[in-house]
Amino acid sequence: MRNILLICKKELKSYFASPIAYLLMAFFGLIFGFGFFTATRDFVRFSFQAQMMGQQQPMNVNDQIIRPLLGFASTIALFLVPMISMRLIAEEKRTGTIELLLTSPIKDIEIILGKWLGAVTLFVCVLGMSMLNVAMLFAWGKPDLKPVLVAYLGLILQGACLLAIGTFISTTTRNQIVAGGVTFFVCLLLWLLSWFTAFDSGPASQVVNYISIVTHFENFSKGVLSTKDVVFYLSMIFFSLFITSRAMESLRWRS
Amino acid sequence: MCADLRLNVDYHVCLVWNINMIKVEGLTKRYARTVAVDDISFEVEKGQIVGFLGPNGAGKTTTMRVLTCFLPPSAGKVTVGGFDVLESPQEVKKRIGYLPETPPLYPEMEVIEYLTFVGQIKGIPSADIKRRADEVIGRCALGDVRAKLIGKLSKGFRQRVGIAQAIIHNPDVLILDEPTSGLDPKQIIEIRELLKALSGDHTIILSTHILSEVEQSCERVIIISQGKLVAQDSVANLTNRLRGAEAVSLEVEAADGRPNPTEVQGRLEQVAGVSRVMMKESKDGRITLEVESLQGRHIRAELARSVVNSGWNLNELRAVGLSLEDIFLQLTTAEPKEEGGQK
Numbered sequence: 001m002r003n004i005l006l007i008c009k010k011e012l013k014s015y016f017a018s019p020i021a022y023l024l025m026a027f028f029g030l031i032f033g034f035g036f037f038t039a040t041r042d043f044v045r046f047s048f049q050a051q052m053m054g055q056q057q058p059m060n061v062n063d064q065i066i067r068p069l070l071g072f073a074s075t076i077a078l079f080l081v082p083m084i085s086m087r088l089i090a091e092e093k094r095t096g097t098i099e100l101l102l103t104s105p106i107k108d109i110e111i112i113l114g115k116w117l118g119a120v121t122l123f124v125c126v127l128g129m130s131m132l133n134v135a136m137l138f139a140w141g142k143p144d145l146k147p148v149l150v151a152y153l154g155l156i157l158q159g160a161c162l163l164a165i166g167t168f169i170s171t172t173t174r175n176q177i178v179a180g181g182v183t184f185f186v187c188l189l190l191w192l193l194s195w196f197t198a199f200d201s202g203p204a205s206q207v208v209n210y211i212s213i214v215t216h217f218e219n220f221s222k223g224v225l226s227t228k229d230v231v232f233y234l235s236m237i238f239f240s241l242f243i244t245s246r247a248m249e250s251l252r253w254r255s
Numbered sequence: 256m257c258a259d260l261r262l263n264v265d266y267h268v269c270l271v272w273n274i275n276m277i278k279v280e281g282l283t284k285r286y287a288r289t290v291a292v293d294d295i296s297f298e299v300e301k302g303q304i305v306g307f308l309g310p311n312g313a314g315k316t317t318t319m320r321v322l323t324c325f326l327p328p329s330a331g332k333v334t335v336g337g338f339d340v341l342e343s344p345q346e347v348k349k350r351i352g353y354l355p356e357t358p359p360l361y362p363e364m365e366v367i368e369y370l371t372f373v374g375q376i377k378g379i380p381s382a383d384i385k386r387r388a389d390e391v392i393g394r395c396a397l398g399d400v401r402a403k404l405i406g407k408l409s410k411g412f413r414q415r416v417g418i419a420q421a422i423i424h425n426p427d428v429l430i431l432d433e434p435t436s437g438l439d440p441k442q443i444i445e446i447r448e449l450l451k452a453l454s455g456d457h458t459i460i461l462s463t464h465i466l467s468e469v470e471q472s473c474e475r476v477i478i479i480s481q482g483k484l485v486a487q488d489s490v491a492n493l494t495n496r497l498r499g500a501e502a503v504s505l506e507v508e509a510a511d512g513r514p515n516p517t518e519v520q521g522r523l524e525q526v527a528g529v530s531r532v533m534m535k536e537s538k539d540g541r542i543t544l545e546v547e548s549l550q551g552r553h554i555r556a557e558l559a560r561s562v563v564n565s566g567w568n569l570n571e572l573r574a575v576g577l578s579l580e581d582i583f584l585q586l587t588t589a590e591p592k593e594e595g596g597q598k
Binding site for chain 2 (some may be wrong): 003005006010013014017018095096097098099100101102103104105106107252253
């Protein structure tokens with residue numbers, strides 16, 4: 001456990017020692033802020049209109065601002081993940097520092113978990129930028145807290161899952177660009193899979209739909225915490241980290 | 256060290272550990288198509304400095320990587336401190352300090368930060384880390400750069416940080432892959448001295464393709480070529496054993512007038528035991544020659560007598576013993592069969 005935290009701390013330090021962490025946080029904050037601005041502006045406009053026309057249409061901050069915004073955030077996460085995970089192990093392989101880690105008395109799985117945890121922590125920090133905006137809604141409005149928390153949990157789980165896949169991809173190459181590119185491709189594919197089922201509900205589409213990472217986020221974004229989705233994400237994380245450790249081992253046998 | 260080992264290891268292992276720190280039996284490492292290391296066996300005693308010598312691509316790095324548990328052996332048994340690299344890699348790793356060919360440094364870290372991190376992952380208790388880090392900083396003369404970013408250090412300093420990293424947990428065995436490559440002569444001397452200072456309580460294996468380095472800092476040499484062990488012995492023995500014939504360089508000057516070079520050459524060729532006389536230089540009445548003896552003959556005294564008896568002055572006479580360099584070339588370029596014969 002101590003070793004996992006050590007690696008995680010080291011990973012975070014190197015993220016924050018380089019511009020990556022700040023760049024990602026700034027970009028995400030900017031994009032999310034823009035989305036937030038438009039969504040809120042429109043919401044305010046509609047609510048004025050509704051009042052003037054005397055309609056009793058229910059306006060809901062949760063449904064009309066937070067939910068679409070966090071859904072938007074889950075899409076941006078697809079772009080963030082490769083940038084966070086690409087360097088994890090590929091860079092250590094390129095610079096040779098992997099030799100230090102693999103010849104130290106720590107287990108492979110501790111290295112992998114530490115690195116993955118570091119990446120997830122950075123992801124949470126980046127995601128944290130959106131809380132600035134969401135906090136404003138709580139300051140001037142009365143949204144429900146619980147669905148927001150569930151949605152954030154969903155975002156973190158989805159990110160953690162994609163990062164685990166990214167960690168695996170980073171193990172297979174010594175070239176960061178390749179690792180990032182492939183991870184991005186895989187993220188995109190997992191996202192596109194949900195399109196496949198838009199107008200079809202045969203058994204094949206159900207399977208594809210289940211694999212798509214984005215569909216499992218939908219329940220979270222509605223504020224529904226379903227065991228099925230949590231289990232899906234957790235098992236994906238477990239599976240990805242497991243094959244990462246296998247890949248790490250094969251690294252020794254092959255290279 | 257042995258005392259606390261005895262707590263969890265039986266006495267037999269402890270005994271073995273004392274005598275042979277490293278034991279390699281029939282180590283073979285195959286990659287997909289090539290055999291990098293082919294059936295190598297050797298032992299290293301506690302406290303020895305052993306030089307690992309071979310041309311580039313001979314399998315030095317691969318052997319070291321097996322010893323450090325970075326790569327598993329394809330065949331053979333490798334134990335460090337009595338622990339097998341395959342069965343208990345964690346125990347082996349605790350006892351080994353390793354400096355790979357390129358020092359494994361994180362450029363975004365400060366020296367002290369980096370050493371602390373390495374100390375932590377090597378399992379030093381948190382209470383001791385600061386003390387150990389300060390100690391290695393002192394030992395490797397890193398005091399001036401302790402708060403600098405590693406990425407901004409010069410090559411010499413980086414190499415020293417690499418060595419500091421390898422010794423921070425006070426390992427029994429130190430494995431250094433070309434520790435002096437890319438350093439300037441002054442730095443090389445410093446590192447050599449550092450290694451000598453460390454050799455007392457550490458067993459050191461260092462690889463190099465620079466021969467003078469082995470002659471100066473190692474007690475034993477293991478020469479490998481094309482994945483095969485070619486020779487292993489002490490430096491002195493190796494030189495003696497392979498120096499069958501004696502080579503002598505001498506400078507002759509005439510006391511009066513100019514001696515005829517061919518006359519000198521002719522005279523020396525008649526000395527008993529001489530196989531060949533080579534004219535090197537003839538300038539201002541000084542003639543430099545190189546004389547080789549027949550196998551196992553000592554000819555220096557005879558040569559001197561012959562020169563003096565002919566009425567010439569003998570300005571210089573010295574043995575040009577075969578250097579390790581010659582031996583190395585002889586061993587690594589000869590046919591495999593002959594190499595076997597040398598052993």
